[in-house]
Amino acid sequence: GENVEQHPSTLSVQEGDSAVIKCTYSDSASNYFPWYKQELGKRPQLIIDIRSNVGEKKDQRIAVTLNKTAKHFSLHITETQPEDSAVYFCAAPLSGGSYIPTFGRGTSLIVHP
Amino acid sequence: GAVVSQHPSRVICKSGTSVKIECRSLDFQATTMFWYRQFPKQSLMLMATSNEGSKATYEQGVEKDKFLINHASLTLSTLTVTSAHPEDSSFYICSARDPSGSDEQYFGPGTRLTVT
Numbered sequence: 001g002e003n004v005e006q007h008p009s010t011l012s013v014q015e016g017d018s019a020v021i022k023c024t025y026s027d028s029a030s031n032y033f034p035w036y037k038q039e040l041g042k043r044p045q046l047i048i049d050i051r052s053n054v055g056e057k058k059d060q061r062i063a064v065t066l067n068k069t070a071k072h073f074s075l076h077i078t079e080t081q082p083e084d085s086a087v088y089f090c091a092a093p094l095s096g097g098s099y100i101p102t103f104g105r106g107t108s109l110i111v112h113p
Numbered sequence: 114g115a116v117v118s119q120h121p122s123r124v125i126c127k128s129g130t131s132v133k134i135e136c137r138s139l140d141f142q143a144t145t146m147f148w149y150r151q152f153p154k155q156s157l158m159l160m161a162t163s164n165e166g167s168k169a170t171y172e173q174g175v176e177k178d179k180f181l182i183n184h185a186s187l188t189l190s191t192l193t194v195t196s197a198h199p200e201d202s203s204f205y206i207c208s209a210r211d212p213s214g215s216d217e218q219y220f221g222p223g224t225r226l227t228v229t
Contacts, residue, residue: 031216032215032216032217034216034217034218041204041223041225042222042223043206043220043221043222043223044157044206044220045220046217046218049217089156089157093216093218094216099145099210099216100159100162101147101157101159101208101218102159103156103157104156105155105156106155106156108154
């Protein structure tokens with residue numbers, strides 16, 4: 001099955017700093033890569049996604065980069081704010097050609113004011 | 114965007130009893146829904162894929178006789194935890210795949226199950 005590895009598991013930054021979270025995947029057929037933000041006790045919220053036909057996508061302070069050759073994609077958050085504190089998950093919902101949602105282990109981001 | 118609801122949001126039950134959780138797509142038809150379980154400080158673990166009108170596909174290690182899934186209509190999938198035990202206590206989340214065929218998922222708000 002699909003193996004999605006996510007690093008780091010925890011990330012602590014000062015307000016205003018940048019944060020980068022990286023995921024690697026194994027299925028070369030994967031072509032959709034979402035990032036989710038989950039606050040305690042709530043549902044995951046899609047914050048940005050990228051498809052394999054582009055290498056980078058940006059939405060205000062959030063960006064995602066994709067390297068299909070190396071099979072990794074990264075979430076970049078600039079000018080972090082305390083309200084960015086949450087758990088972030090990547091996903092690569094494809095395994096052996098079938099749509100099987102697979103999530104990374106998650107990164108707990110803490111932004112210190 | 115599309116809305117998925119879940120009911121109940123919280124439930125407490127006694128060991129040995131069964132609990133049913135409902136997942137509804139409110140403004141679209143969902144032929145495929147997914148059920149996840151999430152333990153504290155862990156990731157979402159896919160339990161099964163629910164397909165309307167056919168049997169669910171369970172992930173390895175998930176007991177299909179314990180976690181009964183029914184997807185009888187295009188807007189409703191149910192998960193029944195049978196003979197619940199304290200170790201079944203968890204956060205259960207459903208999602209529906211975008212009906213247009215894109216890879217996006219729409220998540221329900223989750224159900225917090227506590228088995229005493």
